[in-house]
Amino acid sequence: MYHAISMQNSTNLVAPGDQIVPGWLKTFWLYFMLTSALIWGWSSLSGPRSAASVVLTVVTVGLGHSIGLHRGIIHRSYRCSRVVRGTLAYLFVHSGLGGPLSWIRVHYFRDYWQNRLDCPAFFRYDHSIGRDYYWNLHFSLQPADIGQYEIPAEDLHDPWLAFLEKTWYLHVLAAAGLIWAVFGFEAMIVCVPLRISITILGHWLVGFISHKYGYARYDIDDATEHGYNNWVLGALSFGEGFHNNHHAHPSSAKMSSTWYELDMGWYLVAILRALGLVWDVQVQGRTPTKRDRAKPRLFRWHWPWQD
Numbered sequence: 001m002y003h004a005i006s007m008q009n010s011t012n013l014v015a016p017g018d019q020i021v022p023g024w025l026k027t028f029w030l031y032f033m034l035t036s037a038l039i040w041g042w043s044s045l046s047g048p049r050s051a052a053s054v055v056l057t058v059v060t061v062g063l064g065h066s067i068g069l070h071r072g073i074i075h076r077s078y079r080c081s082r083v084v085r086g087t088l089a090y091l092f093v094h095s096g097l098g099g100p101l102s103w104i105r106v107h108y109f110r111d112y113w114q115n116r117l118d119c120p121a122f123f124r125y126d127h128s129i130g131r132d133y134y135w136n137l138h139f140s141l142q143p144a145d146i147g148q149y150e151i152p153a154e155d156l157h158d159p160w161l162a163f164l165e166k167t168w169y170l171h172v173l174a175a176a177g178l179i180w181a182v183f184g185f186e187a188m189i190v191c192v193p194l195r196i197s198i199t200i201l202g203h204w205l206v207g208f209i210s211h212k213y214g215y216a217r218y219d220i221d222d223a224t225e226h227g228y229n230n231w232v233l234g235a236l237s238f239g240e241g242f243h244n245n246h247h248a249h250p251s252s253a254k255m256s257s258t259w260y261e262l263d264m265g266w267y268l269v270a271i272l273r274a275l276g277l278v279w280d281v282q283v284q285g286r287t288p289t290k291r292d293r294a295k296p297r298l299f300r301w302h303w304p305w306q307d
Contacts (some may be wrong), residue, residue, distance in 0.1 A: 014120045015113075015216055020135075021061060027138050031168065031201055033096065036193035043176035044194070052187070053195045056094070058268075061199055064091030066238040066265040067253075067272070074107050078269065078278040086160045096172055096196030099165035102140075102154065108149045109141050111250075115293075119224035125211040132208050136140075137200070172196070185188035206233050210243035216300045217257070218248035221293040228302060231261065233239055239263030245284070248294035252284040265305030271290060 014020055028119025047160065057063040071077040080088075089100050113123040119125070122135060143149065155161065164171075171190065181222065214228030226247055229294075233241030239255035246255050256263035272278045282289050 014141060016121050017264060018120075019142040019144075019180060020139045021142045022061050023138060024167075025138040026140075029096075029098070030137060030197075033193045033200070034197045036189060037197040039195040040186070040189045041197075044189040046186070048191040049187050053191050056191055056195060057199065057250075060091050060095035061097075061203075062238045062265060062268050064088055064093070065095050065203075066240055067095060067268050069103060070091050070107070070240070070280075071253050071265070071269070073100070075251050077251050078273070078281040079236055080272075080278045084272075084277050090171075093164050093168045093171050094175060095199055096192075097200060099168045100161045101165040103149065104155055104161075105146070105149075106141065106152045109143065112149050115220065117222055117224060124224055125208065126240065127185045129208060136204055136207070158190060177224075193244035194201045197202055202237070206241050209233060213303050214241075214244070214301070216244040216302075217296060218294045219297050219300075220247055220291065221295060223247075223293065229261065235262040235264065238265035238268070240265070249284040249289040250291060251282050252287075252289040253281050254283045257284060285291060 010241050057104045063183050068085070069092045072080065072088060081237045088179075092100055092103075097187075110123050122141065125132070176188050176192040183191075210228055210230055210233060211225055212228065214230040214233075216226055216228050220224065220226050227243030227245075229242045231241075234256065235241070237259075242255040242261055243256070245261075246252075249255075249257075253269045254263060254266045256266060269278065269281060272287065273281055284290065
């Protein structure tokens with residue numbers, strides 16, 4: 001399978017020595033969830049079940065993924081206790097996106113290459129949506145030297161994160177079994193397979209679109225990918241759709257930069273700060289969060305019809 005993908009884009013698909021390998025677990029997991037959702041999801045929907053699924057999405061994707069793993073552990077946009085850090089990482093596991101260390105690694109891989117001019121094809125966004133779906137949801141990078149990506153040792157060797165990396169799917173399945181036992185099969189379908197299918201596909205789609213289309217207010221010198229902002233996706237993804245802002249201010253806990261950009265994740269950070277659970281919060285415009293190579297510019301728009 002690796003040979004098939006490399007033949008499609010044999011020129012600079014990945015860096016010399018690195019390999020693209022099939023992600024068997026994440027592929028099986030996606031289609032296991034998606035098949036269950038397609039078979040039983042529609043007939044299981046109801047107002048209360050949908051509301052419960054939305055609440056779980058806010059807790060697992062908003063607090064767990066966007067606030068806990070992305071802004072907290074990866075970008076260190078605030079400080080918190082190890083208990084809060086570990087709890088947020090556990091909430092991330094229940095998003096159904098995968099293991100925390102896998103996501104930490106892939107984020108560092110992407111950030112490293114996208115901020116260079118020699119970015120390999122696997123991490124660029126000059127291909128079709130179909131190819132991106134195939135690559136990103138079915139394959140993973142196996143680096144020749146993980147040390148070049150400078151992933152903090154305290155993350156790579158964190159015992160709690162390592163435990164969650166090995167067992168993440170068991171926690172999700174256990175939660176599914178508990179919901180089934182207490183609330184019934186239909187509630188389990190809506191709150192687990194349907195929610196997780198939407199989360200995985202939604203996360204991938206937001207990532208693809210926010211690297212291809214929208215408006216940008218920054219250029220990043222000597223970088224292949226600058227990212228774009230999108231009002232709708234930003235509001236729906238807890239601020240993750242304001243990707244140009246994020247490329248320019250990676251350590252900011254606030255991904256929006258003006259009144260018309262709705263970053264729901266920022267409000268979650270504000271709640272945690274008000275409760276005293278996080279502190280020393282980094283905010284663009286108030287603390288030094290801007291990447292040195294980020295240069296403000298007049299709005300640059302790019303939409304699908306301009307391809």
